[in-house]
Amino acid sequence: xxxxxxxxxxxxxxxxxxxxxxxxxxxxxxxxxxxxxxxxxxxxxxxxxxxxxxxxxxxxxxxxxxxxxxxxxxxxxxxxxxxxxxxxxxxxxxxxxxxxxxxxxxxxxxxxxxxxxxxxxxxxxxxxxxxxxxxxxxxxxxxxxxxxxxxxxxxxxxxxxxxxxxxxxxxxxxxxxxxxxxxxxxxxxxxxxxxxxxxxxxxxxxxxxxxxxxxxxxxxxxxxxxxxxxxxxxxxxxxxxxxxxxxx
Numbered sequence: 001x002x003x004x005x006x007x008x009x010x011x012x013x014x015x016x017x018x019x020x021x022x023x024x025x026x027x028x029x030x031x032x033x034x035x036x037x038x039x040x041x042x043x044x045x046x047x048x049x050x051x052x053x054x055x056x057x058x059x060x061x062x063x064x065x066x067x068x069x070x071x072x073x074x075x076x077x078x079x080x081x082x083x084x085x086x087x088x089x090x091x092x093x094x095x096x097x098x099x100x101x102x103x104x105x106x107x108x109x110x111x112x113x114x115x116x117x118x119x120x121x122x123x124x125x126x127x128x129x130x131x132x133x134x135x136x137x138x139x140x141x142x143x144x145x146x147x148x149x150x151x152x153x154x155x156x157x158x159x160x161x162x163x164x165x166x167x168x169x170x171x172x173x174x175x176x177x178x179x180x181x182x183x184x185x186x187x188x189x190x191x192x193x194x195x196x197x198x199x200x201x202x203x204x205x206x207x208x209x210x211x212x213x214x215x216x217x218x219x220x221x222x223x224x225x226x227x228x229x230x231x232x233x234x235x236x237x238x239x240x241x242x243x244x245x246x247x248x
Contacts, residue, residue, distance in 0.1 A: 001029055001065055001091055004058035008087040008101075010211070010235045011051060012078040017207035017237065018047050019071040026068040026116050031061055037121040045201050046240040048123055055234040057086070067097060068116040077101075077109045124240065126226065128218035130157035130193045134183040136209030136229070139217070142175040143206055147199050149173045152244050155219055157193045160185060162217070166199070195222050196244040205239045 005011055018025070018036070025038040025047075034051040053059040077099050081087050085103040092098045096110040146153040146166035150173070156163040160179040166172070179185040187193065208215065208229030216228040222245060228238035 001062065001089075002058060002060040003029075003034070003056055003089040005055065005087040005089075006057040007055070007083070008078065008081040008085055009083050010055055010231070011087065012081055013207075013210040014049055014051065014235060014237055015071060015075050015078055017204070017210065018049060019075045020204040020207065021045055021047055021201070021239075022071060024068060024070050024114060024116060026066055029061055029065045029067070031064070037123055039121060040201075044198070044242050045205075046121065046123070048236075048238045048240070050236045052233060052235065058088075065091070067091070068114045069097060069111060070114060073111055077111065080107065124224070126218075126224060126240070127220070128223075128226065129189075129191075129220045130162075130185070130187045130218065132157065132162050132177075132183065132185050132217040133214055134162075134177060134217065136206070136213055136215050138177055138182060139215050140206045140209055142177065143199065143202050145173050145175050147203060151199055152196050153199050153202065154194060154196045155217075155225065157185065157187055157219060159187050159190060193219055193221050195219050195225065196246070197225050197241055198244060201241050205241070208237050208239070211235055211237055 021040045022038045025036050028035045032053045036049040038047050081101045082103055085101050088100040090098045095113055097113060099109045101107045142164045146164055149168040149171035150166035154165040162177045162185055164175045177183055205227050212229040212231050218226040222243050225241045226238060230236045
């Protein structure tokens, strides 16, 4: 296989975000995309990543290949690539991942392929009662606001409005995002849909705003949350986050 990216930021930013949640991951390289599905070590969050072949200047894949890599090591190498550099990924004869960064100089790195337990992660089939599309700026600000007062945040969706609520020992925060120009809210029925999630995880996931100006948020009552960031014909990065269930 030989993959060449003229816009390395799609891969660089994605790996930087994913490595906040996952240490090691297996990538499946098929004829039309580089794909990855992985759980974080605590089994609280799932990451689903797809970098489409149309994102590459050269995409030469003879057969489907799976390679497992330490993401922190990969991130450190990709950090060295500037946005105008050309990035090439190849599997060499010693079964290492060869990464070439070409700009004013040509730099070549090789990364060992690691052994991962052969446990294929399946993306769960989820059904949601509320779907929201909003600007990443609005959503990131709301998570930052909630982070000031608490470690978890309650999402409450109703027709025309998404509310985020956080409550600490003394302080409270409430952020209303209304249906309008930059936000579209679709809910099933008139009932409010409410669930609570970890802010620590959400802050890592909102890094997806590097890839897209819009985020898709899907939720249901006391149910996993799905966040999705997309750049058409280029990249898709989504997260599924388990809810925090209160012990009464």
